Amino acid sequence: MVLIPEGYFPMGTGSGGDADQQPMHYVYTSAYYISRQEVSNAEYEKFLKATGHAEPKFWQDVRFNRPDQPVVGVSWFDAMAYARWRGGRLPTEAEWEKAARGNDGRLYPWGAKWEKGFHLYFVNVYGVEDNYPFTGPVDYFESGSSPFGVLNMAGNVWEWCLDWHDKDYYRISPELDPQGPVEGRMKVVRGGSWVNTLDDVPLTRRGRNFPHIKNSIYGFRIVLPTAPAPEG
Template structure:
């Protein structure tokens, strides 16, 4: 058998991840019978391509990663969602909470730190996604560079993504359920643009060079910064590729930072 050149996977036959990424991308019968929590999406177990061979140094190398099944929010956490959390716990309001540019009930909550996002997730009985879980949810199993595919038609920004300086209908953040054409292969909204999303992992520029193949959870910490993914309304189309990695200190709050949550399946 002749295999595609450059296809490798640590500790497995070269072709196995390609086969498993397809076979395991479909829910098992047991998973299909489970009731998916409201507002979440099931991401089946299996392999996917993570990173890239041609991007920034911290995006390299492209490698195969296996994740167990999990649920992830279909939408970014909205102001309405966060209001319920504040009402129930007394958690302080984020910065920009009273800013009319960002405080519609269906806009994503912004001005939240990683610590705030973790507090919300714990209140829901969940956690933030690992970097691998986030990228798989946004990318699917075929190695695409944006949630909708590998290419982009510049004439259709208003159908796909909320980014900087384009005719996308919103000058700041868009409602979390907008841009139907830009959903990921698993049905997630706004994994490109709108707001950067906090992830569970500590950030290490060189992590991909020796990261675990199965359920990677990021480098052991504490380190200085946490990972953010997805790009935002102030970024270019290149900066919202699903492989792009950003980072900041866990206490930092910004008008371009939001999040979504994950519920592991045990």
């Protein structure tokens, strides 16, 4: 887990991108801990054995079931069940974006732009030679880490967030620890995935889907409000 300190950061974008990414606005978040990596199959297996929870949709699929790959085929409800088992929850959209962008408003975890030759160690997306035709290991893309050292915030898998999606939410969002709309039909997903191109993975991009959906491009990470207990 990585500590994300309290404070303000610029969320959204002032120009370019889709309308639901605008306007750029400053948001304050309290301190929190977020998973450095997407939740892996190995981690999720511990949850399955401890709780008897149903296996994910692609659990037996050799393309996606290596221990070090991110768990996929999980719904928003599955992700929340795991997070609660760990004593946490899914990140809010604001918490996710802050952990990915830091405080300087960068467009990608590694900086403001994509340079030709950025491959192999930065991001797992479609059309980039990164050694992985499907999902990559959760700890592989070290060079593409965020300013806080969080991995795979762009590409690999879209990540479920706590919030309901509303295309106009940024226009009415509270400044302090926004939690998203009180109701909705679709949940927010962030970060893009292995089937998306670089155009789909800027950190302001907001995805959405119904919370019961399970597919091979959705995974998650979790947030804890306090320092995690040491293992062992």
